[in-house]
Amino acid sequence: MLRRFFPKNFDFYDFFDKEMVYVEDASRLFKEIAARGEVSVENREKMREIEHNGDKMAYAIIDNLNKTFITPFDREDIHSLAKKLDDVNDILNTIVSRMKIYKMKKPNKYLVEFSEIIEKSIEALGIAVRGLRDTKKMNIVINACKEVSRYESAGDKLRDTALGELIEKEKDPIEFIKWKEIGQEAETVLDICKVVAHTVETILVKQA
Amino acid sequence: MLRRFFPKNFDFYDFFDKEMVYVEDASRLFKEIAARGEVSVENREKMREIEHNGDKMAYAIIDNLNKTFITPFDREDIHSLAKKLDDVNDILNTIVSRMKIYKMKKPNKYLVEFSEIIEKSIEALGIAVRGLRDTKKMNIVINACKEVSRYESAGDKLRDTALGELIEKEKDPIEFIKWKEIGQEAETVLDICKVVAHTVETILVKQA
Amino acid sequence: MLRRFFPKNFDFYDFFDKEMVYVEDASRLFKEIAARGEVSVENREKMREIEHNGDKMAYAIIDNLNKTFITPFDREDIHSLAKKLDDVNDILNTIVSRMKIYKMKKPNKYLVEFSEIIEKSIEALGIAVRGLRDTKKMNIVINACKEVSRYESAGDKLRDTALGELIEKEKDPIEFIKWKEIGQEAETVLDICKVVAHTVETILVKQA
Numbered sequence: 356m357l358r359r360f361f362p363k364n365f366d367f368y369d370f371f372d373k374e375m376v377y378v379e380d381a382s383r384l385f386k387e388i389a390a391r392g393e394v395s396v397e398n399r400e401k402m403r404e405i406e407h408n409g410d411k412m413a414y415a416i417i418d419n420l421n422k423t424f425i426t427p428f429d430r431e432d433i434h435s436l437a438k439k440l441d442d443v444n445d446i447l448n449t450i451v452s453r454m455k456i457y458k459m460k461k462p463n464k465y466l467v468e469f470s471e472i473i474e475k476s477i478e479a480l481g482i483a484v485r486g487l488r489d490t491k492k493m494n495i496v497i498n499a500c501k502e503v504s505r506y507e508s509a510g511d512k513l514r515d516t517a518l519g520e521l522i523e524k525e526k527d528p529i530e531f532i533k534w535k536e537i538g539q540e541a542e543t544v545l546d547i548c549k550v551v552a553h554t555v556e557t558i559l560v561k562q563a
Numbered sequence: 564m565l566r567r568f569f570p571k572n573f574d575f576y577d578f579f580d581k582e583m584v585y586v587e588d589a590s591r592l593f594k595e596i597a598a599r600g601e602v603s604v605e606n607r608e609k610m611r612e613i614e615h616n617g618d619k620m621a622y623a624i625i626d627n628l629n630k631t632f633i634t635p636f637d638r639e640d641i642h643s644l645a646k647k648l649d650d651v652n653d654i655l656n657t658i659v660s661r662m663k664i665y666k667m668k669k670p671n672k673y674l675v676e677f678s679e680i681i682e683k684s685i686e687a688l689g690i691a692v693r694g695l696r697d698t699k700k701m702n703i704v705i706n707a708c709k710e711v712s713r714y715e716s717a718g719d720k721l722r723d724t725a726l727g728e729l730i731e732k733e734k735d736p737i738e739f740i741k742w743k744e745i746g747q748e749a750e751t752v753l754d755i756c757k758v759v760a761h762t763v764e765t766i767l768v769k770q771a
Numbered sequence: 772m773l774r775r776f777f778p779k780n781f782d783f784y785d786f787f788d789k790e791m792v793y794v795e796d797a798s799r800l801f802k803e804i805a806a807r808g809e810v811s812v813e814n815r816e817k818m819r820e821i822e823h824n825g826d827k828m829a830y831a832i833i834d835n836l837n838k839t840f841i842t843p844f845d846r847e848d849i850h851s852l853a854k855k856l857d858d859v860n861d862i863l864n865t866i867v868s869r870m871k872i873y874k875m876k877k878p879n880k881y882l883v884e885f886s887e888i889i890e891k892s893i894e895a896l897g898i899a900v901r902g903l904r905d906t907k908k909m910n911i912v913i914n915a916c917k918e919v920s921r922y923e924s925a926g927d928k929l930r931d932t933a934l935g936e937l938i939e940k941e942k943d944p945i946e947f948i949k950w951k952e953i954g955q956e957a958e959t960v961l962d963i964c965k966v967v968a969h970t971v972e973t974i975l976v977k978q979a
Contacts, residue, residue: 418768421765421768522873660931664934664935
């Protein structure tokens, strides 16, 4: 197998920053949609576009990884970081798609709360990902990663509370199925954020 | 850790070709089953056998990978290709198993359509996988991979249409659950095909 | 990227043994809970604690992997073994959490049977993982791995039987959803055990 010995001038940090912006855009739009409780045609389209742009950025990183001989940190960590950030956008896009198909019309207090935790988690993730290029910021990055981990625990608790109330109060089985699915996917967003944060920590540990 | 320095005469291309045949067999049988809408005892057994044979082929590739020092392309790509092709068979087998357990008796137009897209996607995948050994066929392989990606998008749309109709018309919650599950798994087949195609593209990029 | 050239004195085998003990604790507690059919506050807390301790052990292994230059076997296999053992605890903890949220009160014969197969599978896994440090025990390890694989097949059959009876007899859709979910997760425990066993086999093959 031949890899080019003279790396192209591909700035991985720069592309991660760009991918991160799409993840932040998605989380802000998701919060807005959750607050309204209904997915407008316009917002559906916006979310799809963000997801599509994030996807292109992730593929650009992975494709350049395969063409580049020297990388700023371990190849498998670059791959994982690009892929998992993309997974965040994918699942936010999926949730919005489901809300649309399921014709949801009213805000749900738990989904609103999830969307707020998700936005905060992704804010912390942005600090972590952007801090990677500056080893002097190591403490800031580590604290941001710990925050992401705390939001994941908060999400677990919120899902259990929401599921407990759903099982107690929702007697329409199809409504039960819809909300169970959406709640679980909202919690999964926070799980994926935690995986991203752990990848960032791994990169730091190896550079230490 | 010691790896044998004198590679056994294991032809990875040959084994991928063989694994691919089982995936193609599975997709054709799945199309037939979807068209009938019911799983006969004979077809259940046939699908199980295909899955079992594909499994053995995937394990043969992975086990030989661990024993072989020189490989035609990156080890992790060989592992991923063998594993993901096997995942295609696994999930087709799972869908058929569910249709049997759920005692499905009539064809469903969406499942028929899915089975046709799946067959086409796997045909394109066959072109991609078999083209790997001949670098002169690079353009053919790349076009086949793009086709697989288009079928995945078509599958996404089909699942959304099917789910929209299901939520609209299916008032029996248990029927709803059954068809929602089967539709999602049918769409997942196309997702996995896309992952296989991307692995093939990765191998090509690295060889370029 | 800089890795420390002088490995810290980190005994991976020792940590795998410790992680394994938590998996065994979880499986025994799970069997007890399944037999009672109800999750007491005390048992809920115990399971959470086991999961938490197992998690810390897995992170210790992965973090030390990133700091250590020389490892007893392939880095990716160490990572996979630590992560997948942790997944076993995670999913057992999830099942118990669901049983609590769903306010399950009575033992279910299939869940009892699952919990017994899970315990046996994890016993065999313990033999496999502990046998890794002693190449003279190779045959014992290989047999234990085969046993884990057989328990996985048994789990597949049990899930199909349980799902078939559920679809036949359970007319309350919300009860159907609950038990379908718990049955599938119980079967997934055995799938993950099989992945762990295959990782152990991979390590052996490479050392042969």
